[in-house]
Amino acid sequence: MTGRPEVLFPLFGALTKLDGVGPKTAQSFEAAGLTKPRSILFTLPASGIDRHRRASIKEVIAPAVATVEVTVGDHYPPSTRGRPYRVHVNDAGTTFQLVFFHARGDYLQKILPTGQRRVVSGKVEIFDSVAQMVHPDHIVTLQEAEEIPAFEPVYPLHAGITQKLMYRATRSAVGMAKALPEWIDPALKQKESWPDWHDALTAVHNPQAATDLSPHHLARQRLAYDELLAHQLTLAIARANSRRAKGRVSKGNGQLAAQVLAALPYQPTGAQTRAVDEIRDDLAQPYRMNRLLQGDVGAGKTLVAFLALLTVVEAGGQGVMMAPTEILARQHLEGLKPLATSAGVRLEILTGRDKGAERKEKLTALLNGEISILVGTHAVFQKDVAFHDLRLAIIDEQHRFGVAQRMELGAKGAATDVLVMTATPIPRSLALAQYGDMDVSILDEKPPGRTPVQTALVSTSRMDEVVQKLRNAVAEGRQAYWVCPLVEESELVDMTAAEERFKHLRAALGEGVVGLVHGQMPPAEKDAAMARFVAGETKVLVATTVIEVGVNVPNASIMMIERAESFGLAQLHQLRGRVGRGAAASTCLLLYQAPLSETGRRRLEILRETEDGFRISEEDLAMRGAGDVIGTAQSGIPRFLVADLERQSGLMGLAQSDARKLLHDDPKLETSRGNAARTLLWLMEQEVAIRYISVG
Template sequence: MTGRPEILFPLFAGLETLDGVGPKTAQLLTQSGTEAPRDVLFGLPYAVIDRRRRDTIQGADLPSTLTVEVTVGAHRPARNKGGAYRVHVEDAQTEFQLVFFHARGDYLKKVLPQGARRVVSGKLELFDGMAQMVHPDHMLPVESAGDIPEFEPVYHLTQGVTQKTAYKAARSALARAPKLAEWIDPSQIGREQWPNWFDAVTAAHNPLGADDVSPHAPARARLAYDEFFAHQVTLALARQRERKARGIVSVATGRLQSRVLADLPYKPTGAQMRAIDQITEDMASDARMNRLLQGDVGAGKTLVAFMALLVSVEAGGQGVMMAPTEILARQHLEGLRPLAESAGIVLEILTGRDKGAERRAKLEALQQGNIHILVGTHAVFQSDVAFRDLRLAIVDEQHRFGVRQRMELSEKGQGADVLVMTATPIPRSLALAQYGDMDVSVLDEKPPGRKPVKTAVISTERMQEVIAHLQRAIDEGRQCYWVCPLVDESEVSDLTAAEERFKRLRAVLGEGVVGLVHGQMPPADKDAAMKAFQEGQTKVLVATTVIEVGVNVPNASIMVIERAEIFGLAQLHQLRGRVGRGEADSTCLLMYQPPLTDGGRKRLEILRETEDGFRISETDLEMRGAGDLIGTAQSGLPKFRIADIERQAGLMATAQTDARALLAKDPKLTSDRGRAVRVLLWMMRQDQAIRLISVG
């Protein structure tokens, strides 16, 4: 499969091969991301205008777009420059006016000669009791009125391109749409009663009413599914390739796991046990594990991760756990230490700070197999770091760890199983789009003993009360986070907001009580400020959102979030999860600047109602859309032209199941359906997938 199949050539020709598209229009389209007739074909209309002809405008609900045959009457030119030029017309039952501004009278007299029959189509409105059609869209002699479509599709326009041009280009792209072999599973087509691809794309550009432009119209649902399916086939090919890279068989003996479970002061939740079983099973197979462990704040991911690491040690090998920052790596170390002591194994940390003799000693111990579990930052990936027998790599908190990075990780060729952990509950549809090549375990129960966090919504006008409340809490020996917003993208203002708040609180609460952390600080200062707070030297930590991920201070029981209305829901939920980790009752104060918009109020209320991260993220998705939820730029989310991740989540799940089933039967895509899928991948520009097939 060397290059694009010939049947698709017309769809990838130059834009100027389309009717009505000259060099200038082609340039405008290219700038907006439309590069070939294929893109015009996938730019479906978003609305439809009913231009069916009627005898009279009598009885129509105005304003509306109407098409009617009329006899042209008297012309009344404008009295002043730029005024209204009016033409009286009569249909079968009544009369109305055509109105033109900045009109050229001689032109209008030629197009609309008095006494002639014309078909006019346009928006008709009542103005001072008189029905008027201002600048009709069409005015044609009766014999050429067949050119007016009965239902006219309305396209999203690029600046400088008119509806007429867009319509013409779409017709022309449609004329070269090829008839393609079917790539969707026949039983799926039958169940949904979907048309074939050619009929679907034809129907989508010829809507016969509002229902036909809704995402649930059969033609549209089918085309959306094609996009999801092409994307999921790409992910499934990546997954197949990873699994084919022989995994290491690591069979648990339970020897170490049972010690840890016996020492735990609580019983693991059902969800934790389920995840541990799934991971243990994956690690015992010879296919490589590529699993996502999704758990809400405080759902007990650390225990599950440690149990997985123990499988690799029980099987005679080593495990590594990677965190994005040094401070998080140290925190994992603290969290795992008591568990490692129960199991009686050697746990060590490696970060960029390790230098000289100490670093050499650690590397030596790692290579000898004397370190069982290593916690570290990406320093673990440096070329001089060698394990004796690495069996499992756990990657923490990586939205920033897309399919491509996972493939690189596997290309280190060690065949180690991979577990990615995230504390951000991602709605299922997004998890499928972003992590569709992975198997997913979800921790959706809270371990016993975690206290709920009381959440209150409060106006910034009550700042004094909040500070007084804080003073009392500090006197009782409690600690507090105070989060300042990133006011805008320029880091300067983020800094000033945090520094101003820091100065104000320090003035009220006293020197040495308040610490400050923000994105501009050198890493060493940041670590020092975090450490002083962790050790309880400072009682209040003023911070921008750098504290969002991971940091654990059990004694902190108050979280104040300023301007909460400008944060994302998921982010607020993450921040709130920083408190409620110790013995004390915890509070989260969401401070907003009035007046609140309806959306802002609704978002803060859902936080007050629930601590269920999945429910919160579903609401977030409905309210903000997928791109915002994970920051489109770094989300690794594909750009779909027709499909809508938020409204068609069910289709995404079906596409994943189908893509995996197809590759299980036809891993090289050589069957008839497999070959049809190759054409789909070329049409959808899934270059990565095409490379995977050609090397596979």
């Protein structure tokens, strides 16, 4: 089976094939990212409305939704403009009013003829001790009343799409979906009492009560498991593939590493030594390394990475270290330069800014093997960049790289080993979601010389006091970061906030003392502002979160985070990790706007209690949810449509072991369950994985 199975064609066809969807509505769906019937099928109801038929509105306690049969009474058109149109109606127990604003009288006369019986459903409210239903959701004849579901699913909506439209489109999509062969292990399915795939779909789109919307409902669990299984199968295929992929054996003699360690003013921690050993073992194997180096802020990942690079250089190869941004690439360069000098190794940087003759010279030196270690941004992916013998690629801040990019990078060198570094401690269920295809090394000790950071919470109402304290600190020669709030997802709004704060602080602290960095600045200006701060020319750096990763200024000992409640815990932890890098006692001030919500206060207090990134990330997951913990915009975690990683975290581990076992028993997915699993991969749009299986 090389292409998408025919049974899935309708789900990947045109939206206009769905009931009630014309070309115009299809555009609204597409604008919302719902581009095919499959996308609508996996948009599940977020809540529901009880529309069970009642004899009278007296059976509900207002405000609440009621569905009743009524006799239509008199119409009362508005006496003056802007007043509502009212229709009196009687149900079996009382009289109430239907209220309409900006309504056309002739239309209302037509759908609510006096003396006729109708079924109405909507929210009942008491206004001036009169019961009323403003703009009922449904007004139908007794024959049509069957069409009102007793429990109506409520879908997440986007502009131009109504609940009625979603209701029709989802019914239609479920009708298009055909029963599929079973890909879940029969014993597991029986143990969990999960329904068949098509039955599960029908059930989730037709909830009978609020409890049917819970992530623990069997139909929802089943569909979540399908999604996680497809994801873990893809990761397991990628892993099996890199295991099968012939690697180069790179055994170092330890000479260069010894020179670097001798030049260091301190001893590496036990965790660093252990991680280096694990990586060296992998490099010495005949298959490709695919390892994650996970370390908390300041756990010393850079040294571990450099010693790994030296191992391949000792073995006669080259290494590359990739950063997501130019600032970070330059930061790595600064950090690694002295180490490279002590090892006598040529280290260069390549970014999008290298042009002309200089770039050409570097490319030639790379191809000839004169450059042993290259630091760069994704510019090293470009077609004209060729290595003499690339053996190890280190990717920093992994969460901007998905599995697809990892596969692409592996293609650069004949058999490149890959080491990924992340400073984001991640809870287990998320680590499995993101790095299920990798082996993991964890740095859980702080190197000597890192000072603990005092964390305090201060209300923004005490801003003047805070600025005065900052003035005193600057007078003592200390440096500080001032991180501006994330107002909205708009960089322009963030920029304005940062510029305002910059002006305010410049007025308070004097010209030339304060610098500014934000996402909208041209890279050269950004780098120049950073460079002035690193050199100590400016004492305070006002920034949006561009400084979140990587920046290292040992003299900076104060971190001010304005509107700290608008940041995620992991992000605050990362920001705090920018200080406490030198000998000076460091402080982190979390400025919040009162009143704080209960969870807002809890979040900030966790930071005050602990500096353990793993504990913080577990709390963060429990409180906020998966997408936010890593920041969905840059996360390598797939956007799951059904699976809820917080409430269904146990399913991820289950899916991983199931996927690995299935591939172990049936590496080419050729058995009947294997073929069903291929259908699942197509259904979940994981075609890349199928390609790999066919090739492998």
